[in-house]
Amino acid sequence: MIAATILMQYERLRGVRSSGVLIIFWFLATLCAIVPFRSKVMSSVREGVSDRFRFTTFFIYFTLLVLELILSCFKEAPPFFSPIRSDCNPCPEAEAGFLSRLTFWWFTRLAILGYRRPLEDKDLWSLNEDDTSKEVVTKLIKEWEKEKTRIRTTQVPITKTQEIELNHVDEKLAESDVLIEDGKKVKEPSFLKVLLKTFGPFFLIGSVFKLFQDLLSFVNPQLLSILIDFIKNREAPAWWGFSIAALMFLSSVAQTLILHQHFQYCFVTGMRLRSAITGIIYRKVR
Known part of the structure; x- marks a missing residue:
């Protein structure tokens, strides 16, 4: 967690708006926490809660993990020191987040536009x-x-x-x-x-x-x-x-x-x- 916090701050200082490393980290951390989460829930249903403090802290930990995973999927706002682009129709790939690049979601808008009507030169993005x-x-x-x-x-x-x-x-x-x-x-x-x-x-x-x-x-x-x-x-x-x-x-x-x-x-x-x-x-x- 300390390494994730340091990496998060480092990438924020560099102006990284969507970190693939952090998304993968939070996903794996959540995936590994699902098994003990299920075990604790089933144990509490059968035998009750023996240690309320550990039970409560683990649920808080698991909730924060899921919350971090969800928040990391969204792209952050651009930093204040971002350069001003003069291009009127820039390619959205440059500003796309990690999941958008992974699934090519940034291309969806142009594909839908091409389905509705024939594309024109003004619809195409710059390189x-x-x-x-x-x-x-x-x-x-x-x-x-x-x-x-x-x-x-x-x-x-x-x-x-x-x-x-x-x-x-x-x-x-x-x-x-x-x-x-x-x-x-x-x-x-x-x-x-x-x-x-x-x-x-x-x-x-x-x-x-x-x-x-x-x-x-x-x-x-x-x-x-x-x-x-x-x-x-x-x-x-x-x-x-x-x-x-x-x-x-x-x-x-x-x-x-x-x-x-x-x-x-x-x-x-x-x-x-x-x-x-x-x-x-x-x-x-x-």
Whole structure:
């Protein structure tokens, strides 16, 4: 709880309006508190309350957990030091909360508008700042210049002393000529490496989502096997079967959400790649 309080204050100072870390934390804390909550309720019904102080404090704790989970799902108001945007139709994704980004709820308004009538140019949102040609091309050119500088500095010169006779006089002059080593090919800067440095980390996040989705695909078969064993065992409690079914449902939902996040990162990476390559060819830095 102390770590959650510190993180909450830290993100508030940074201007974070919706924290995914805190939402996941409060969700897991509430999920873990459900089992002792149920046990205490059933125990109090059967045997009564033996320790009223611990019973009352736990109920207050559980109520506060649920309240924190509900409040963390809402997006906070923008801070006073937020920059003023001159864009008349900004993309709502930039201001969307964690759950809205996770479920793509920020896109719902445009989808409903497109269902009601054909969309026009004025209905479309502006690009996010990170997706504009000005940003992606500038980053790519910066990395390209770094790569060219690195290649130039790694070229090792070879010094050769030449003997030159001047005016038929037996006089020798030492000169340092920078020569390329014979038979060695001049190394060229790698544009592929520049692309990987510029857009690789963003694409790697999408790959991590895909990895989690692939790992979750092995969960449902295992849960199904446990559910079959539960059906065969007539003495197993009913709540165990409901728990397995709920876990199978949550696993499928998690796979869907994670897979769509993977697709989102892949599509955005492809869009940025096309814009950056086109811009660096024609030098459309604006």
